[in-house]
Amino acid sequence: EPEVTQTPSHQVTQMGQEVILRCVPISNHLYFYWYRQILGQKVEFLVSFYNNEISEKSEIFDDQFSVERPDGSNFTLKIRSTKLEDSAMYFCASRDLFYNSPLHFGNGTRLTVT
Amino acid sequence: QKEVEQDPGPLSVPEGAIVSLNCTYSNSAFQYFMWYRQYSRKGPELLMYTYSSGNKEDGRFTAQVDKSSKYISLFIRDSQPSDSATYLCAMKAAGNKLTFGGGTRVLVKP
Numbered sequence: 001e002p003e004v005t006q007t008p009s010h011q012v013t014q015m016g017q018e019v020i021l022r023c024v025p026i027s028n029h030l031y032f033y034w035y036r037q038i039l040g041q042k043v044e045f046l047v048s049f050y051n052n053e054i055s056e057k058s059e060i061f062d063d064q065f066s067v068e069r070p071d072g073s074n075f076t077l078k079i080r081s082t083k084l085e086d087s088a089m090y091f092c093a094s095r096d097l098f099y100n101s102p103l104h105f106g107n108g109t110r111l112t113v114t
Numbered sequence: 115q116k117e118v119e120q121d122p123g124p125l126s127v128p129e130g131a132i133v134s135l136n137c138t139y140s141n142s143a144f145q146y147f148m149w150y151r152q153y154s155r156k157g158p159e160l161l162m163y164t165y166s167s168g169n170k171e172d173g174r175f176t177a178q179v180d181k182s183s184k185y186i187s188l189f190i191r192d193s194q195p196s197d198s199a200t201y202l203c204a205m206k207a208a209g210n211k212l213t214f215g216g217g218t219r220v221l222v223k224p
Contacts, residue, residue: 004157033210041216043158043202048210056210091157100146100165103212105157 002026004106006092012112013082021077021109023092032075033093033103082113117141120203120215129224133190137203137215144205147179149188152200162188193222
């Protein structure tokens, strides 16, 4: 079964550094998402992306965050200047174009900011 | 009131028992309801997806939605130790944002 793949599985970075989290969505999917899960807390929506632009974002997704689809297969989340509170699991998800089809998630990148 | 509430558990059952999970929500605009299973340090895995009120069955899993009570349920029949995981409910109105419950940890003991 096709799946969403994310790299790296674990990223350790120092506060203030930039990180890029990478995702390869399912190949025929057209909607892409980033969610995060701080340890012990709920999975939270960050941003959705369709047709090469952000379609919706949460209040968490401030100017430190950006997303990009640099080519036909990758979808990235960049955090420009990481803070301790950015430490979390970051999940990429995708879905196909059918209206309100369900999201399929990757296994996440564990980001640790020291 | 939290938008989606889910008992964190843990819910411990013997192998073969029925696991009963539920979520309540406050936003009447939610129309699409999902259940995900999450193993430790893994991503959410879609189990069930339902639209509006009613029941849906898939193998050992049954999802129920009662929009009038703002209450959704997931039942797992003939539970197995491999069903031990955290179960997340998630829901959305029209649009892109999924709102998750906090998850219920389930332990199925052999």
